[in-house]
Amino acid sequence: MTPVRLPLSMRLIHWTTAALVLSLIGLGLAMTDSLANWRIAGIQLHKLAGLCVLVLTVVRLSLRAREPLPELPAHVSRLQQRVAGLVQVMIYLLLVAIPLSGWAMQGAAGNPVKVFGALTLPQIAPESLVLYGALREAHGFFAISLLLLIMLHIAGALYHGLVLRDGVLRRML
Amino acid sequence: MKGLVIIGACIGAMGAVYAAAAGQFSSTLSAQKIVDRQEGEDPFTGFRRAHAKGICVAGVFKSNGQLAAFSQASIFEKAETEFVGRFSIGGRNPTAPDLAAGVRSLALDFRMDNGERWRTAMNINPVLAVRDPASFYEQLAATAPDPETGKPSPDRIEAFFADHPESADFREWQSRFTPSSSFATETYHSVNAFLLKGEAGRETGVRWSLVPVAPIAEATLEGQDALQKELFERLDEGPVQFRFLFHVAEAEDDLNDPSQAWPTERQQIEAGIVEIVSAEPQAQGACNGINFDPLILPAGIEPTADPILHARSSAYAVSLRRRALETLLEQTK
Numbered sequence: 001m002t003p004v005r006l007p008l009s010m011r012l013i014h015w016t017t018a019a020l021v022l023s024l025i026g027l028g029l030a031m032t033d034s035l036a037n038w039r040i041a042g043i044q045l046h047k048l049a050g051l052c053v054l055v056l057t058v059v060r061l062s063l064r065a066r067e068p069l070p071e072l073p074a075h076v077s078r079l080q081q082r083v084a085g086l087v088q089v090m091i092y093l094l095l096v097a098i099p100l101s102g103w104a105m106q107g108a109a110g111n112p113v114k115v116f117g118a119l120t121l122p123q124i125a126p127e128s129l130v131l132y133g134a135l136r137e138a139h140g141f142f143a144i145s146l147l148l149l150i151m152l153h154i155a156g157a158l159y160h161g162l163v164l165r166d167g168v169l170r171r172m173l
Numbered sequence: 174m175k176g177l178v179i180i181g182a183c184i185g186a187m188g189a190v191y192a193a194a195a196g197q198f199s200s201t202l203s204a205q206k207i208v209d210r211q212e213g214e215d216p217f218t219g220f221r222r223a224h225a226k227g228i229c230v231a232g233v234f235k236s237n238g239q240l241a242a243f244s245q246a247s248i249f250e251k252a253e254t255e256f257v258g259r260f261s262i263g264g265r266n267p268t269a270p271d272l273a274a275g276v277r278s279l280a281l282d283f284r285m286d287n288g289e290r291w292r293t294a295m296n297i298n299p300v301l302a303v304r305d306p307a308s309f310y311e312q313l314a315a316t317a318p319d320p321e322t323g324k325p326s327p328d329r330i331e332a333f334f335a336d337h338p339e340s341a342d343f344r345e346w347q348s349r350f351t352p353s354s355s356f357a358t359e360t361y362h363s364v365n366a367f368l369l370k371g372e373a374g375r376e377t378g379v380r381w382s383l384v385p386v387a388p389i390a391e392a393t394l395e396g397q398d399a400l401q402k403e404l405f406e407r408l409d410e411g412p413v414q415f416r417f418l419f420h421v422a423e424a425e426d427d428l429n430d431p432s433q434a435w436p437t438e439r440q441q442i443e444a445g446i447v448e449i450v451s452a453e454p455q456a457q458g459a460c461n462g463i464n465f466d467p468l469i470l471p472a473g474i475e476p477t478a479d480p481i482l483h484a485r486s487s488a489y490a491v492s493l494r495r496r497a498l499e500t501l502l503e504q505t506k
């Protein structure tokens with residue numbers, strides 16, 4: 001049996017996104033309360049990398065829309081497929097909502113989002129303290145939710161790879 | 174079975190790494206801890222955790238072009254830039270009497286034509302009593318009201334200063350300073366130093382200050398909001414102006430130490446006139462939502478490595494987050 005794998009484009013985007021997101025959450029948590037001088041560079045990097053995730057996710061969703069993922073092996077139960085599918089949908093929603101909330105909260109605080117020095121991105125939310133309050137809390141809450149879902153997702157992937165050894169993990173490698 | 178153990182270990186390790194990133198196992202000083210001390214036992218919800226009482230202003234900076242050779246920031250070209258600002262007094266209490274405050278402040282948020290913003294929060298004291306965040310944190314404890322008397326204890330403050338010889342310049346300023354009868358006749362200082370970036374990589378260390386154009390007037394002020402009332406009356410007569418002065422550091426001036434005064438003979442460059450034309454109460458005012466984070470800078474002005482400057486930025490973000498959430502909850506009630 002030749003092992004089924006996802007298209008190379010999907011695999012590349014998956015692992016790039018995974019590396020970015022896992023770093024972004026750690027950086028986000030570490031920088032918000034830090035008094036250190038690296039914080040300001042950290043925030044700039046965080047914004048840039050976060051916007052890259054947004055772009056990658058849009059590309060990824062359009063790739064998926066054009067070409068659905070190959071079917072999972074027959075032994076994976078409907079329930080399992082449902083749960084895995086649900087986790088993936090929620091991950092996708094958050095991969096869009098988190099960077100958008102980050103970008104929008106900068107607008108609500110009246111902070112220009114600058115990329116590569118010179119270019120200032122458009123402000124996507126009006127300046128408002130109340131709106132900042134909502135978006136700032138959403139950004140933090142969504143990011144923690146994403147982290148928990150990712151842990152679930154990784155546990156599932158490893159379960160396929162280490163316990164069931166059914167080739168599902170290999171689809172992404 | 175072995176597989177499950179590996180999975181459990183992986184997920185557990187992951188949780189631990191993120192908890193560590195969030196500072197769960199760390200006892201180092203953080204912005205949260207600083208702001209906890211600033212807000213005190215029962216915080217004034219919805220207000221800034223420092224400089225809680227203030228008044229919004231708006232106006233225009235008329236640049237004379239003198240600083241353009243030192244910084245590429247477009248605001249220093251010969252042009253006008255609008256700003257929203259805020260006069261405030263130090264302290265956590267949004268209803269404190271204006272005249273009792275030891276610190277008066279002016280913060281500005283310039284809105285540049287190219288979409289950039291520049292924020293600066295300035296105080297009447299030209300230097301701080303400390304040069305690092307840990308000492309600032311100690312100072313907050315030393316100046317906090319004593320639970321028994323409800324007032325700061327002079328002994329503890331004395332002891333703090335004695336432990337911190339770097340506070341000499343601050344104390345010297347404090348001993349000769351007499352407050353004037355108006356926000357409009359004080360001099361406001363950046364305290365922290367910044368780097369101007371000019372053409373061809375030219376780099377200049379500076380501090381800046383706003384020097385009042387109006388002469389100090391003798392006046393007897395009264396009331397809880399004496400300074401705010403005086404400002405409204407003054408603005409009815411015409412704009413309030415300040416000269417925007419930049420002090421150029423020399424090699425022996427430590428850019429990263431906000432506790433040391435620079436010699437008065439340092440080169441000064443006047444960049445133009447800051448003109449305040451209107452004021453409004455801060456509740457619902459244009460300045461209320463603004464976080465005057467001193468590290469919101471345009472290209473052409475950069476932070477120094479002064480640790481106080483960086484600590485400020487982090488603490489202001491924490492204060493903003495708290496008051497924004499409280500304002501949101503208040504509105505949805």
Ligand code: HEM
Pocket residue numbers: 021024025026027028029031032043046047048049050051053054095098099100102103106113136139140141143144490491494
């Ligand atoms: C997938 C993308 C992103 C992830 C996973 C992420 C994650 C996080 C996390 C975990 C935090 C700390 C939250 C907390 O302490 O409550 C944070 C803070 C922050 N994020 Fe993001 N973020 C992303 C994208 C962005 C983007 C695109 C921007 C802006 C353009 C942004 C701006 C910020 C800022 C400014 C903070 C600090 C706020 C403060 O100091 O209070 N983030 N982010």
Ligand code: HEM
Pocket residue numbers: 010014017018019021022064069072088091092150153154157158168169170171172
């Ligand atoms: C680091 C450990 C990770 C492993 C071992 C892993 C493994 C996998 C595997 C095996 C699949 C394929 C499932 C299938 O074929 O249907 C998959 C899909 C997926 N993974 Fe991960 N993953 C990891 C991290 C992440 C992270 C951090 C994210 C989110 C930021 C993520 C988001 C997704 C999504 C959205 C899918 C759905 C398939 C797609 O659209 O590409 N994964 N993952």
Ligand code: HEM
Pocket residue numbers: 207208211220221222223224227259260261278279280294295296301306309362363364365463464465481484485488489492493496
């Ligand atoms: C480590 C030192 C300092 C800390 C931790 C600190 C902390 C804070 C905090 C938390 C706020 C409230 C921010 C908000 O919610 O918008 C604030 C406001 C302010 N701070 Fe500081 N501060 C420090 C040093 C300074 C210095 C050196 C200056 C002046 C040069 C200064 C001037 C101001 C002013 C003017 C405001 C009020 C801004 C406004 O009108 O909104 N602070 N500070």
